[in-house]
Amino acid sequence: MSWRHHEHSRRAALATATGLIAGAAAPAAFAARAAASSGNAAIAAPTATAAQYTNPVIWQDFADIDIIRVGNAYYYSASTMHYSPGAPILRSYDLVNWEFAGHSVPVLDFGPAYDLGGSRAYVKGVWASSLAYRPSNRTFYWLGCVEFSTSYIYTAPSVEGPWNRLTTINNAYYDAGLLIDSDDTMYVSYGNTTISVAQLTADGRGQVRAQRVFTTPSSVGTLEGSRFYKINGNYYIFLTRPANGQYILKSTSGPFGPYTMRQVLLDLRGPVPGGGVPHQGGLVQTPGGAWYYMAFVDAYPGGRIPVLAPVTWTSDGWPVVQLVNGAWGASYPSPAAVPAPPLRAAPLTGVDTFDGTTLKPTWEWNHNPDNTKWSVNNGLTLRTATVTNDLYGARNTLTHRIQGPTSTATVQLDYSAMRDGDRAGLALLRDSSAWIGVKRDGGATRVAMVSGLTMDGNWNTTGTGKELASAAVQGGRIWLRATADIRPGAGRPGTFSYSTDGTRFTRLGPSFTMGNDWRFFMGYRYAIFNHATQALGGSVDVSQFELTTP
Template structure:
């Protein structure tokens, strides 16, 4: 278990964010006493992560619903892939509707949220369709609402809905504009709708105002296709929680209501907050403390005796990375190699020097505001190969080993501008042939990165600190990589701890 960030205070209360990592655009459902969460994954593979909780505060990763992206994702395509999904439980099955803004809206289903999930099916083709959410009405009829991406279709700030087949395999009629954000005073970038039914009302919970600066609407209507009446139900107010919006309303077995949403924290991505929610006398939801985010609160349910957080450290059991890891594109065969020892063996594959363009960088989300990650490395490869530990987004830096014709060198490099060639952060240090090194990275607020290494009992500091930056719609990535004309790199246990 990672202890970098623990949201459970151990006294029946929690602190926000409940997930201090890039679990972007969260959607949550309850099935019995269990809660399940999925999130957008963009160009990460595997995508559509599934997390489980019994109290909305302590979460574990249990799998992924999507194991490959469509053809065309053999190399990283930042900002593409899987945008905001919706998770639902209906007719004894789990359903995820998710958008690929370049292709349309897809559906995958499963009997068990841990998988296996069905092969994705395109149910509503179209460029610019994003943020879908299905609704099954009391009479059994099905509907689907979605938003629009200006970057793909030239407009946004609108929500469109379709009547659907009961199994969501396709629409049964034309789309209907159910909410025109341009007609709401002050509204811009209305998107991310989640659709619900309560006490004779149809409810759309939808964010507006942009990722880092927005707010949350609730919209209600007596008719499924509207008209819908809007009200702002969550905003930053006097707190330091910028842009609190886009998430899920969920209830507990005890009958209390909660709202989970994200906050954009730059290199740390879109972290997840949990807010209490109640219904006012005039029938509207009130989220947080009179519409403002709370920092701490009593927990929704007792939950586990010991705090739980999504895994970050890894022993690489059976030589495989755990579910916290992902690739920035569809992995090719043999990127992870079998080997007789403990740890992880990565193949050194050619592809150039820019880590942002390589599909074989194995990464995970930054798991908190202050952390230290360590691993050991040996490089068994010809000249031209290199391997190491990196933090990367639109810019990046790394520490590791490079094999040159004259020997092996401990190296630390960075690329501070998008497209900029790498530069040395410190003079390389010769390493005895066959020797291993221990690599370390610390991250402190605000996303300040420092690299160090230990070789032969001596500590080596890597130049000045580097400030991490986010990627395209995702936070910075903490990663391991191996590149070159052949050979392999061996990483031992990956250890992640809080940094004091």
């Protein structure tokens, strides 16, 4: 099994009793959305008109999709690898407009590497995992396998939390899909090429039995990324061929098979110019009986972004993706919104003033933070947590997904409490990075643009950056800005600028070309950082973060 196969697909899933499990096989006719949500009006993808949606439905990095419906809401879980908290959950009321709801994995307590305490967990952590809802106890379940070894189950009464670890199981449910059957029995489908099914105990804390149910033919190659469904009495395991195909297994004889296989798509032209083939997603049914397939396309440097297509079913119970001119459509008729009252998703762009005393779920740390070194109290305070000249080894770097196809992030920073040797700013963060920020040295302060931060294929630092431009600043407050063009196949430029009054911005340094190698998997992020190079004790305050699109 290749490393790309292990890493490149992850998604496991299931449909809930109110979503997939009890639905009719025949799809309903397309219906116009009852009320167009204006929650994402500032976002550069989804809604074209009240009757159409456009792909991608979200132009942000949310890979290894598991999607379910519970009552009047859809929920979408994704991979996060080394970012903390892990396994974000998005919520929608129409499958098109999405908002952040929470995270299933509050902290990556899988070992010291996840704390950046001398070792690192880049490209490890939360891969393809599964989200399910159990009606019998009104509980959400998240299941995932970490580092090809241990499987973890977390539960919560709502997607907002609190999420708590239910158990660990010493079986590697790789790329797991969790099914809660109509009789309340819990099953897991998992594996790479060899696909197995496990039955869990009634309380979900252990395994009753496990059995290999399918071996992928050599003519197909690798299949993984399980999603497990029961639809009209048949059992289905939805599988990806990374990174260009989707297949499905069907059993009419129970969860342990036997299963037969059918190709769903292969080398299908996707809707994102320069992007890859839609694959590794999940199926979901609307309240009106229509079915949809949410997949992702590789779209680096931005990451893997979700696209949505309607699905119909053959008379003998196989799903068929509805195409437009032989391709995954750039637009389709909008799904009907869930029943009244109409609810709207909060926008994924806009201003965060860090109001209140907690971070919003749009934010994820690079590895686990040192919680003694940051706080939110109507503003974000970052105290230096690491003495290092390597941003990749600095704790408490706070990240935000980039909105595509192009967007701009602006932070307002109070640097008056920085100390000599401190570095604070705004980065375009990935395995090749650049940043704009404030440097305090010898009592003097300057704003600098730094590029050349690099990692090798084992995620060890090979370059800590070189200052390419700078200017003296004073007064204690500065606005830092980064603009990113993450269209795949284009020039991939990132640019930086600053302002001392929040109105007039000055470009600083040359354009930075963002990398598009898939092996880091996660796309570029905007990242706010503050670290020391001499001694701890300094701090910065961030009063505002704004994400805008043209």
